[in-house]
Amino acid sequence: MAPTDSATEERTPTGGTTPPLIRFDRVVKRFGGVTVLDELDFSVAAGRNVTLIGPSGSGKTTILRLLMTLIRPDGGSITVDGDNLTHMVRRGKLVPADEKHVRPIRKKIGMVFQQFNLFPNMRVLRNLTEAPVRVLGMDRDEAEIRARELLEMVGLADKADAHCAHLSGGQQQRVAIARALAMRPKVLLLDEVTSALDPELVAGVLDLLRDIAVSGDVTLVCVTHEMGFARDVSDQVLMFDAGRVVESGPPEKIFSDPDHQRTRDFLRAVR
Structure with missing residues (x-):
């Protein structure tokens, strides 16, 4: 069965719609015999912060890894800012995208991982400047x-x-967030960014991300088990289970009066 369509096109002042910043069109991803994403239709409008919730193994982090081109889908297509991330045209035919095609699209996306993934042999400032200089061609000054x-x-x-x-761990995660923003991405992906932190460090990182979310400078796509954070920063929350979106809506609806029994069971378990 195809999943719930969670498209979020935005109305323009003239009554039309603007294309979504991110669109998944019937995306399938399998690992061995396990289908992790099941013909997923999913989109995010520019400036709209979206949080993905659901049990471990439901496909949430797979979405982020596909957007970062760390893995490739087994079916369907992904579009970012109007550019096809997964396919390109060659000799009049649509074929899987190669690295040359993907590279400029990937520059529009930043990601903050569970582990900080900083360069330990570099000082903090160089961690933030290395990619803008080498990848974007920015002047070092x-x-x-x-x-x-x-x-x-x-x-x-x-x-x-x-x-x-x-x-400290909290400081390293804040450096990782700053490093991602240094690339001036249109989309910032957040993958359980507090999971590796000691409990007393979580609040500071979440407060920082709340500030980024309300600034409107970047579109956030978050995977988190911090339900209070998801409620605060999200314009839309998507509940995943078994590779499908079982329910989506504004946070006040999802967290206060969800329609789907699977959503109610999950929220009861994590609160």
Whole structure:
């Protein structure tokens, strides 16, 4: 069975619609004999923050990994900002996208992982400037100015010259968020970004992400088990189970009066 269509096209002032920033069209992903995404139709409008919830193994992180091109779908297509991420035209035929095609599209997407994935041999400032200089071709002085602005935003202006290994887990995760934003992405993917943190460090990182969410500067797609955070930052919440969207809607509906019994059971278990 095809999953619930969770498209979120936006109305324009003239009454038309704008294409979604992200669109999954009947996307299938299998690992061995297990279907993780089952003909998934899913879209996110620009400026709309979307949170994916559901049990482990339901396909949430797979969506993020597909968007980062860490894995490829087994069926369907993915579009980002009007560009096909999974396919390209060659000699008049639609074929799987190669690295040259994917590279400029991938620049529009940033991701913050469960583990911080910082370069431990580099100081904090260089962690933020390396990709903008090498990937975006940004002037190094400009990249450093941008990096220092971001470090101030995440409360770590005094750590620019520190080695990442000397930072606490919460500080490293804030550096990772700043590093993702340094690439000026249109989409920021967040994959259980507090799961590796000690409980006393979680609140500071979530507060920072709330500030980013309300700024409207980037579209967030979050995977989280922090239901309070999901309620605060989301314009739309999608409940996943067995590779399908079983329910979607605004957070006040999903968390207060869900329609689907599977959603009610899941929320009861995680609260």
